[in-house]
Amino acid sequence: MKRQLYIILASIFVGLGTIGIFLPLVPTTPFLLLATYFYMNSSQKRLRWLLRNRLLGPYIRSYLSKEGIPLQLKIRTLILLWATILYATFFATDKLYVQIMLIIIVISVSTHLILKKTRKKSS
Numbered sequence: 001m002k003r004q005l006y007i008i009l010a011s012i013f014v015g016l017g018t019i020g021i022f023l024p025l026v027p028t029t030p031f032l033l034l035a036t037y038f039y040m041n042s043s044q045k046r047l048r049w050l051l052r053n054r055l056l057g058p059y060i061r062s063y064l065s066k067e068g069i070p071l072q073l074k075i076r077t078l079i080l081l082w083a084t085i086l087y088a089t090f091f092a093t094d095k096l097y098v099q100i101m102l103i104i105i106v107i108s109v110s111t112h113l114i115l116k117k118t119r120k121k122s123s
Contacts, residue, residue, distance in 0.1 A: 003042045009044065010038035017056065027109075029063050036060055068117030078110055 013035035032050070039047035051057050052083035062069060085106040089099045 005041035006038040007046065009034040010042065010050075013038065014050065014056065017059070021055070028057050032056055032060050033063065054117060066117070069113070069120035072121045074116075074118065075112060081106060081109060081113075 013031045016026065017028045017031035017035060020026035020031060022119050034058055035050060036047065051060060089102045093099060093102075
């Protein structure tokens with residue numbers, strides 16, 4: 001029963017992570033990391049599929065690798081993150097507590113991303 005629950009949870013997180021690729025306010029990597037954890041503990045076949053998937057696998061591998069994140073990807077991610085959060089903060093809601101929460105989220109995610117190792121260009 002636990003195995004089936006983990007497979008269901010992992011599949012839900014894969015779906016949410018996939019949505020996150022296309023919707024900037026939905027986090028992709030955390031959902032895919034959760035899916036990885038649940039598949040690791042329930043289905044090696046599904047875990048291999050996730051890690052080898054051409055669309056989803058790179059998110060997991062780049063996050064878990066010791067090589068770091070390419071500088072251009074960091075810059076693009078930060079620009080997109082700030083643009084969407086600022087738009088949502090000032091145009092999509094007028095509730096102060098939501099605006100404060102969004103600003104805290106964007107600062108936290110930006111800090112995490114900036115502190116992640118930057119991949120060196122290979123010569």
